[in-house]
Amino acid sequence: MPCLNEAETVATCVRKTIGFFAEHGIDGEVVIADNGSTDGSQQLARDAGARVVPISERGYGNALMGGIRAARGKYVAMGDADDSYDFTTLLPFLEELRNGADLVMGNRFKGGIAPGAMPALHRYLGNPALSFVGRLFFRSKIGDFHCGLRAFRKDSIMRLGLQTGGMEFASEMVVKSTLAKYDIREVPTTLSPDGRSRAPHLNTWRDGWRHLRFLMLYSPRWLFLIPGLLLMALGLVSGIALSFGPVRVGEVAFDVDTLIGAAAAMIIGFQSVVFALLTKVYAMQEGFLPSDTRVQKIFGFWSMERGLIFGGLLALAGFGGLIASLLHWRINNFGELDPRESLRLVVPSATALVMSLQAVFACLFVSILGIRRRQHPPLVTDAAEEAAQVVDEAADKVAAERAEERAER
Incomplete structure (x- = not known):
């Protein structure tokens, strides 16, 4: 149990858990990961029968990770020390672990949320929305990503190398377990109003953003690749149509101004796709994300030489268009040109040149990422x-x- 000034409830949580051990004949311990309490929570926990482990680094994730490292059991259950979860109901979690699960999540939406136990904003918007994003991004089946009551095999969780120190630790555990293809199960659990008289440590908007940011950063596909492909498709279709002349939709006319916007969409989209691939390669090599055979095949085929050839062809196309625009200017005796005509040559040519350089730089950078440090x-x-x-x-x-x-x- 992570603990920061929980003097009102920590002893109750410890006694309930020890009673659960005694009732079911479980050889267990209660570890209080104290994060710098100043209200005497440590001694109250010891008096109730817990082992207190001081954790100097502040933060929910840091406290939990310190407690997990200090735990001596094969299985570890974690939950808040505010008496919002009933630790006497841990038997379904333990049974699932004994049946082979790596991680067992509680689901408050299936088990029940007592009146006043969760703010309406969290219950009807925050938790459902973030859980939906997690399921969408990582193809997870977990219905309650942020349930604070969960149990797991200690060795399985330690292998994940969890890093986050704040509230997003809850999401990191589920995401990395999903990516590692762990056996993850859910059991219904209830959430009750906590027993504290003070406000909770959770900050709605700050911690909600940290959860969402973590989910996006761990999914280059949704952060970079899909938006980039959409922008590229929009820019390509619009650019091709506008390169031959204005396009009318009803009474609205799209012309060279829109062509410039389409070119910008192409460049931004292409850069976003490149970022997705670079991020994936780096994350795979550093162990943040598991290996992806599709990405490995792409880079196995797409060597630096092929990338340079592709960039060179794009550059030739761009230079060809610029030469054509110069000839068009020469025909007009290097005088004033009609932008509606000249930009239809210049904009696609400049776009091709910019994208050619992006492609060349990306290939060079991927080659740098692929350099293996010599093992002396x-x-x-x-x-x-x-x-x-x-x-x-x-x-x-x-x-x-x-x-x-x-x-x-």
Whole structure:
């Protein structure tokens, strides 16, 4: 249980859990991950039978991760120390773990939310919306991404290398477990009004944004790739249509101004797609995201040389268009031109040139990401050098003594 000034409720939570252990014959412990309480929560928890582990780094995720590391059991259940969850109802979680699950999530929307236990904004907008985004982005089946009561195999969670220190830790655990293809299950759980007289630590907008930001950053496909492809498609279709002349839709006429907008959409969309691929490659190499065979096939085929050829062809097309525009200017004796005609040559040509450079730079950067650092053999440590020196000195001393003995004889 993470704890920061929970003197009103922490002892109750500890006693309930210890009673649950005794009732079901479970060899367990209660670990209080204290995050700097100043109200005496630590001693109250010890008196109730818990083991208190001080966690110096502030934050919900930091406290939980510190407590998970300190836990001695094969299975770990986590829940808030504010008495909003009933720790005497952990048996369904434990049974699912014993049946092979890696992570067992509580679902408050299936188990029941008591009146006053959750603000209406969280209940009807925040939690459902963020859970929907999580299911959409990561193809997860979890209905309540942010339930604070959950249980898991300690070794499975430790393998994930969880990093976030704030409230988004709850999302990170589910997302990384999903990407790792863990066996994740849900059980209904109830949420009651907490027993504190003070306001909760949760900040609605700040922590909600941190959850959403985390979900987006861990899904380059939805953050970069899909928006980029949509922009590219819109820009390409509009640009081709407008390159041959104005387009009318009813009484509305689209002309070269819209063509410039279409070119901008093409460039931004292409850059977004490139960012998606670069982000995916980097995240895979650093272990933030699991390997993706589709991405590996793309980069296995799309070598730096092929990318440079593609960029070169785009550049040739762009230069060809610029030469055509110069010839058009020459025909008009290098005088004033009608923008409605000249921009239909210049804008697509400039767009091709910009995209060619983006493609070349992206290929070069991917090649840099693919460089493997040479694994040097471990250097001899100072201690090892000193030991070797002592051995050499002893050997020299023995040799000198033997030489003296021979000389005396």
